[in-house]
Amino acid sequence: MQLNGAKIIVTGGSSGIGKASAQLLIEAGATVLITGRNAEKLELVAQEIGAIALACDISKYDTLTAQANTAVELLGGGIDALINNAGIGEFALLGDIQAEQFERVFSTNVFGLTLFTQALLPHFKTQNKGNILNIASTAASKGFAYGTIYAASKFALRGITQCWQAELRKHNIRVILVNPSEVTTAFNNAERIERPEEASKLRPIEIAHVIKATLEMDDRGFVPEVTVWATNPQSKQGA
Numbered sequence: 119m120q121l122n123g124a125k126i127i128v129t130g131g132s133s134g135i136g137k138a139s140a141q142l143l144i145e146a147g148a149t150v151l152i153t154g155r156n157a158e159k160l161e162l163v164a165q166e167i168g169a170i171a172l173a174c175d176i177s178k179y180d181t182l183t184a185q186a187n188t189a190v191e192l193l194g195g196g197i198d199a200l201i202n203n204a205g206i207g208e209f210a211l212l213g214d215i216q217a218e219q220f221e222r223v224f225s226t227n228v229f230g231l232t233l234f235t236q237a238l239l240p241h242f243k244t245q246n247k248g249n250i251l252n253i254a255s256t257a258a259s260k261g262f263a264y265g266t267i268y269a270a271s272k273f274a275l276r277g278i279t280q281c282w283q284a285e286l287r288k289h290n291i292r293v294i295l296v297n298p299s300e301v302t303t304a305f306n307n308a309e310r311i312e313r314p315e316e317a318s319k320l321r322p323i324e325i326a327h328v329i330k331a332t333l334e335m336d337d338r339g340f341v342p343e344v345t346v347w348a349t350n351p352q353s354k355q356g357a
């Protein structure tokens with residue numbers, strides 16, 4: 119797709135991977151609408167990078183149809199790409215897991231993501247083209263200690279992505295899964311503070327470059343799934 123002039127929604131665009139991706143796509147000429155829960159932070163980031171802000175909590179299911187329609191209106195009608203990036207984590211060992219932790223993570227990473235996408239689907243189908251890019255994780259295909267809740271949500275998203283690929287390919291809608299390994303962001307930080315960069319760890323910009331590359335491929339082809347690892351995550355800076 120042509121990024122210049124494209125209309126794109128990035129959920130969770132106020133920090134980390136979402137913010138870096140929105141910024142890169144705007145630099146490529148796209149009009150980008152970003153969402154997030156904290157309206158004040160979202161507005162500041164939107165001003166900083168030149169995006170349109172729409173405060174929206176993806177876990178509030180009954181608001182999502184109206185929010186999706188508002189997003190399309192704010193973009194001037196039509197949508198070329200939806201980047202489902204908003205996501206959270208809860209980490210606990212089996213033995214300590216609380217039902218509310220499962221509910222919190224699934225309501226954002228799985229249920230809200232699906233219902234928001236569903237609300238936008240009529241726009242994609244009417245156009246008979248579009249892109250839905252889901253941000254999962256390396257935890258979407260490999261479990262780890264403390265990972266029951268988070269990995270389950272990302273395994274679910276990987277399955278969902280494959281279902282949408284089967285359903286939407288005939289409508290010329292590309293559904294793409296991006297699996298980042300560890301990225302230094304505000305992820306899982308209760309105060310929502312960004313982690314400082316580390317020389318051996320991925321930055322949000324590495325993931326943003328992959329997102330941009332998968333989107334700007336000519337519409338005749340698409341990348342169903344891509345995974346990004348750090349080259350040597352255990353190495354120490356300067357070692």
Ligand SMILES: NC(=O)c1ccc[n+]([C@@H]2O[C@H](COP(=O)([O-])OP(=O)(O)OC[C@H]3O[C@@H](n4cnc5c(N)ncnc54)[C@H](OP(=O)(O)O)[C@@H]3O)[C@@H](O)[C@H]2O)c1
Nearest residue numbers: 130132133134135154155156176204205300301303304305
């Ligand atoms: N960082 C990693 O190591 C890593 C690795 C693999 C995959 N991922 C995935 O990458 C995605 C982005 O994470 P990140 O690392 O960039 O984290 P981040 O810096 O915490 O950013 C998350 C973004 O999502 C928004 N958000 C969270 N819950 C939301 C909700 N219910 N409704 C709307 N917006 C919401 C946040 O804004 P508010 O807080 O204001 O809502 C923020 O803009 C997530 O899906 C995560 O699972 C991250």
